[in-house]
Structure formats: C-alpha cells, structure tokens
Amino acid sequence: MESVQPKAAAAATVSRKRQGSGLLRRMAKRYDLYLMLLLPIAWYLIFNYGPLYGLQIAFKNFNPGKGIAGSEWVGFEHFQRFFESYYFKRLLWNTLSINLFSLLIAFPVPILLALIVNELRSKSFGKWLQNITFIPHFMSVVVIVGILSVFLSPSTGPVNKLIEWLGGEPVRFMESVGWFKTIFISSNIWQNMGWQSIIYIAALSGVNPQLYEAAKMDGASRLRRIWHVSLPGIVPVIVILLILDIGHFMDVGFEKILLMQNNLNLETSDVISTFVYTTGILKGEYSYTAAIGLFNSLINLTLLLLVNRFARKTAETSLW
Amino acid sequence: MARPTTVKSASDGRVFDIVVNVFAVLIILVVLYPLIFVVSASFSDPAKVLGGEVWLLPKGFTLAAYENILHNGKIWTGYRNTIFYAAAGTLINMIMTVLAAYPLSRPDLPGRRLLMVIITLTMFFNGGLIPTYMLVKNLHMVDTVWALLVPGAIATYNLIVMRTYFQASIPWELQEAAHMDGCSNWRLLWNIILPLSKPILAVMVLFYAVGHWNSFFNALIYIRRESLYPLQLVLREILMISQSDAVDASVGIEDKILLAESIKYAVIIVSSLPVLVMYPFVQRHFVKGVMIGSIKG
Numbered sequence: 181m182e183s184v185q186p187k188a189a190a191a192a193t194v195s196r197k198r199q200g201s202g203l204l205r206r207m208a209k210r211y212d213l214y215l216m217l218l219l220p221i222a223w224y225l226i227f228n229y230g231p232l233y234g235l236q237i238a239f240k241n242f243n244p245g246k247g248i249a250g251s252e253w254v255g256f257e258h259f260q261r262f263f264e265s266y267y268f269k270r271l272l273w274n275t276l277s278i279n280l281f282s283l284l285i286a287f288p289v290p291i292l293l294a295l296i297v298n299e300l301r302s303k304s305f306g307k308w309l310q311n312i313t314f315i316p317h318f319m320s321v322v323v324i325v326g327i328l329s330v331f332l333s334p335s336t337g338p339v340n341k342l343i344e345w346l347g348g349e350p351v352r353f354m355e356s357v358g359w360f361k362t363i364f365i366s367s368n369i370w371q372n373m374g375w376q377s378i379i380y381i382a383a384l385s386g387v388n389p390q391l392y393e394a395a396k397m398d399g400a401s402r403l404r405r406i407w408h409v410s411l412p413g414i415v416p417v418i419v420i421l422l423i424l425d426i427g428h429f430m431d432v433g434f435e436k437i438l439l440m441q442n443n444l445n446l447e448t449s450d451v452i453s454t455f456v457y458t459t460g461i462l463k464g465e466y467s468y469t470a471a472i473g474l475f476n477s478l479i480n481l482t483l484l485l486l487v488n489r490f491a492r493k494t495a496e497t498s499l500w
Numbered sequence: 501m502a503r504p505t506t507v508k509s510a511s512d513g514r515v516f517d518i519v520v521n522v523f524a525v526l527i528i529l530v531v532l533y534p535l536i537f538v539v540s541a542s543f544s545d546p547a548k549v550l551g552g553e554v555w556l557l558p559k560g561f562t563l564a565a566y567e568n569i570l571h572n573g574k575i576w577t578g579y580r581n582t583i584f585y586a587a588a589g590t591l592i593n594m595i596m597t598v599l600a601a602y603p604l605s606r607p608d609l610p611g612r613r614l615l616m617v618i619i620t621l622t623m624f625f626n627g628g629l630i631p632t633y634m635l636v637k638n639l640h641m642v643d644t645v646w647a648l649l650v651p652g653a654i655a656t657y658n659l660i661v662m663r664t665y666f667q668a669s670i671p672w673e674l675q676e677a678a679h680m681d682g683c684s685n686w687r688l689l690w691n692i693i694l695p696l697s698k699p700i701l702a703v704m705v706l707f708y709a710v711g712h713w714n715s716f717f718n719a720l721i722y723i724r725r726e727s728l729y730p731l732q733l734v735l736r737e738i739l740m741i742s743q744s745d746a747v748d749a750s751v752g753i754e755d756k757i758l759l760a761e762s763i764k765y766a767v768i769i770v771s772s773l774p775v776l777v778m779y780p781f782v783q784r785h786f787v788k789g790v791m792i793g794s795i796k797g
Contacts, residue, residue, distance in 0.1 A: 210606075210609055213685055223650075224619060227653070296520055296524055299520045301517060319776075320716065320772070323735065323768050331537065379791075438717075439736065460633075469630050470631060473630055
C-alpha cells in the first residue's frame with residue numbers, strides 16, 4: 181500500500197487553487213480512501229438507490245415474466261384506483277390521525293419527564309427514574325405487543341380485573357375498534373418516554389446555572405423558572421426532534437401496528453403502510469402497492485421540507 | 501399544583517418538591533407494574549393466572565412454563581438463529597460502517613460533500629417496501645440468511661454518528677503526523693483510529709446487536725423456512741397466532757390450554773432476558789451513544 185506524500189496538506193492547498201486536473205490528482209493521492217469506500221458506496225447504490233429504479237412499476241403494470249423494464253406503462257392508473265378505492269379514506273384518516281395524536285400527546289411526554297428528572301432534589305433518585313424508564317425501550321415490538329395482550333386480556337389481565345372489581349364489564353381491548361389508537365399511543369409512550377428524554381436531560385444540564393440564579397433573584401417561583409429558563413434552554417433540541425418526527429410522519433410505528441392488527445380492529449388499525457404489506461407482499465399486487473407506497477413517501481418528504489423551512493424561518497433552527 | 505405567586509415562600513418550594521416526587525414515583529410504578537406482572541405470572545400456577553388471582557406476586561409458584569420452553573424445539577432453533585444473525589449481522593454492520601465513516605470523516609477526501617449528500621438523502625427518501633422486496637427477491641436472497649444480513653448492512657444514522665465521532669474526537673494533527681511518518685490509511689485506521697475510538701465502537705456494536713436481536717419484520721417478509729426463523733418470529737407465533745402448538749404434546753387438552761397461557765409469560769421473559777441482563781452493564785454506553793448522536797454533524 182502506497183504511503184501518503186509528506187507534504188499532503190500543503191499540496192492540497194496548492195491544488196485547490198489550480199482546480200480541474202488538481203482534483204483528479206488529489207483523488208489519485210487518496211485512492212486508498214476510495215478503496216475503503218468502495219463496498220459501502222456500492223451497497224448504498226444497490227440497496228438504497230436500486231429500489232428507486234424499481235419504483236417505476238408504480239406507473240406500470242408489473243408482469244414478472246417481462247421484468248421491470250419490459251412491463252407496459254399505465255401512467256397514473258394505480259394512483260387513481262387507490263384514490264377512488266373504498267379503503268382510501270379509511271387508510272388516510274387512520275394514518276394521519278394516529279400520527280397526529282402521537283405528535284400531540286406522545287411528543288411532549290419525554291420533555292415533561294426530563295423536566296421532572298431535572299427538578300428532583302435527589303440526583304440519585306433522578307438516575308433511578310431514568311434507568312427504570314429506559315427498560316421497556318430495549319424490549320422488542322413483538323414482546324411489547326405480547327405484554328399488551330396478556331396485560332389487557334379480558335379474562336386474566338389486571339386491567340380488566342380492576343374494572344370488574346370496580347363493578348364494570350370486562351373490555352376486549354385488543355379486539356376493539358374504539359380502543360386501538362389509545363392503546364397504541366399510550367403503550368408507545370410507556371415504551372419510549374425514558375429513552376427519548378435522554379436528549380432533553382442532556383440539553384437541560386447544559387443550561388447556564390447563572391440564568392436560574394438570576395431568575396431566583398428576580399423572585400421567580402420554580403414553575404416560572406421552568407417556563408422562562410429551562411424550556412427556552414432546550415427549544416433548539418425540541419425543534420430538531422420535532423422536525424425529525426414529522427419527517428417520518430406517515431410511517432411511525434408500522435411494525436407495532438401490524439402486530440396489533442386483527443380482523444376486529446381493522447377499521448381503526450388499517451394504515452397505509454400495513455395495507456402496502458398485506459396487499460403487496462401477501463397478495464402480490466406489486467404495482468398497485470408500490471404506487472401507494474410512493475404516495476406515502478411523497479407526503480412524508482413534502483411535510484419534512486415544509487416543516488424544516490418553517491422552522492428555519494421562525495425558530496432559526498433547521499436540519500440543514 | 502402550587503400556583504406561582506408574586507412572592508414565593510419556602511412552602512411554595514416544598515409543595516413543588518412534593519408534587520415532583522409524587523409524579524416521579526407514579527411514573528416508576530406505571531413503568532414497572534406490567535413488567536412485574538408478567539414475571540410473576542410466568543412463575544405462577546396457570547390455573548391461578550387464568551382465575552385472575554395473580555396481581556403482584558406469584559401465586560402457586562411453579563417452573564412448569566419454563567420447563568415446557570426447555571423442551572420446545574422451535575424456541576431453541578429461534579434462539580440459535582437469532583444469536584447467529586446478531587453476531588454475523590453486527591460484524592458486517594461494523595465493518596461496513598467503519599469503512600464508510602472513516603474516509604468520510606477525512607477533510608482531505610475529494611468529493612466528500614457529494615458522497616455525504618448521497619448517503620444522507622437515503623434517510624429521507626427510499627424506494628419503499630415493495631421495490632426493496634423485489635430487489636432482494638431478484639438478488640435471490642429471499643429465504644436465505646443473507647436477506648437478514650445484507651440489506652441492513654449500514655444504518656445511516658449510526659454511520660453519521662461514527663463519522664462525527666472520528667471528526668470530533670481524534671485530532672486531525674495526529675492523523676497528519678502519522679501520514680508524515682509514511683503510515684498508510686489502512687494502517688492508520690487499524691492502529692490509531694480504531695483503538696482511539698473504542699467507546700463509539702462499543703456503542704455501535706450494542707446498537708446493532710440489540711437491533712438484530714429485536715428485529716422481526718425483515719424475517720417476516722423474507723424468510724419462509726421455519727428452520728431459519730429468528731426468535732422474534734417464533735415468539736410472534738406463540739404470542740399471537742397459535743399458542744397451543746407450543747406446548748408438549750404429552751399433556752392433556754385442558755392442561756394444554758392452561759400451559760399455553762402461562763408459556764406466553766415465560767417466553768416474554770426468556771426472549772428479553774439476554775438484552776435485559778446486559779442492560780445494566782451497558783446502559784451508560786447507550787446513553788453516551790445517544791449524546792454523541794445528538795451532536796449536529
């Protein structure tokens with residue numbers, strides 16, 4: 181393996197002035213770096229950009245015999261079929277509402293948890309609180325849904341025993357249309373609040389203590405100090421995480437929804453991504469569901485761009 | 501909750517402290533209770549669990565559910581497969597991520613910006629489920645172990661975290677000095693960069709390994725052969741589809757239903773145990789990983 185020239189840095193600055201052929205020379209000099217990149221970049225091109233090529237079947241009638249390139253073009257037929265289908269309204273509403281409710285209800289919880297940890301006088305208790313709330317994050321979705329189904333079971337689950345003890349009728353939570361979204365979102369909070377609070381706790385520990393002192397001197401109560409010192413201190417982090425969340429607005433929790441889904445709660449649990457799985461992979465309607473998937477990611481991308489732009493203008497924080 | 505008034509008194513602070521502590525205790529109870537319930541139920545007499553007698557502590561202590569799992573071939577196969585997927589998968593993940601992160605961390609790599617754009621874009625846009633599935637199918641990876649190892653070889657988020665770490669924590673002067681001494685990039689990476697990056701490498705190994713341990717969706721779409729099923733797919737069958745199959749055929753039908761019920765609790769424990777046992781020891785690293793990740797790259 182060739183060693184890099186002694187005056188690499190100096191040579192780099194010189195060639196930057198010369199541009200053009202200098203770039204090639206600089207690249208040749210760093211050939212071993214490109215050699216390292218060979219496998220990863222090839223992987224990115226195949227496994228991330230390769231599917232983009234296959235995406236064209238959304239505008240074709242994919243025929244396995246003719247292959248992706250050989251299948252005939254049908255324009256926006258599949259999109260139209262989707263928009264006019266019986267499922268469209270239900271899928272769109274479920275996808276939007278589950279994500280919107282998650283954003284409104286689940287997003288602030290880790291922030292509140294971080295504030296609680298920050299306000300606890302006993303630091304060791306704060307550590308305990310953090311460590312315990314992390315635990316569910318490390319369990320798999322399958323296990324989480326398993327716990328949900330035994331915990332909420334109509335015959336043996338403690339929740340229904342409590343309801344019966346209070347004189348109510350047991351509820352079949354997991355098979356209920358009305359309960360699906362509540363269970364989904366609250367169990368997400370249960371699983372992830374501790375983990376998601378880490379970043380906020382770190383940000384809070386970075387807030388200048390002198391600001392708290394100054395607020396105290398001005399006679400601010402502890403709630404006021406939270407409102408006027410703690411929260412403003414972590415706003416940039418909140419904004420970044422909010423943008424990232426919205427960037428994945430349309431596909432949050434797909435695996436878990438799939439596991440929680442059954443014929444009885446389909447009316448509220450059927451979302452675009454699970455529909456793509458069941459209709460595409462299981463029933464083999466590749467072109468139709470590729471179109472639906474594309475529709476889904478276009479909404480995602482649009483939302484991300486919009487929110488990022490909005491955040492850059494108003495909060496002066498953005499992803500790029 | 502105490503209203504903030506213009507004049508704060510000592511009692512205002514005390515009430516506030518009490519409220520905060522009460523909330524903290526409540527949160528701990530809510531997080532822990534379902535976990536304790538599952539553990540207790542797994543050690544309880546299935547009849548007592550079905551009768552709704554188990555609230556907090558085990559009733560009619562028995563290891564029957566665990567004994568049954570011990571004799572369950574599917575769970576063993578799943579366990580063995582998952583250990584393999586986690587080990588081989590993480591190895592591939594680490595090699596690929598390091599190979600990408602190191603060159604991209606070098607300020608003197610021509611075209612670095614463009615390469616970063618190519619990589620970062622994939623976080624926001626991809627072909628989606630169906631085209632990805634078709635690609636993997638066309639590569640003849642469906643129903644082979646490769647489908648679980650190769651398509652997820654790099655997690656872009658982890659790559660960016662590692663690159664940021666290389667940039668931020670390893671002095672560029674050190675790399676330049678090594679170059680002066682005629683050290684090749686491969687040797688530099690192996691002898692200097694990697695030994696200096698142990699914390700981030702540990703974090704990444706953990707992230708990837710836990711990811712493999714817990715993943716089920718790729719196996720769900722790509723794996724048909726039961727002999728290749730990872731633990732999570734076996735679990736899914738036991739927890740959500742047909743429970744009674746999991747039980748030894750030697751027991752009677754009524755006991756079968758009872759045992760099927762308590763086996764659910766036991767498999768939850770058995771499958772989560774490795775990660776949860778590991779967790780107290782590595783928890784600090786995880787937190788560090790999240791922190792490093794939060795540095796804007």
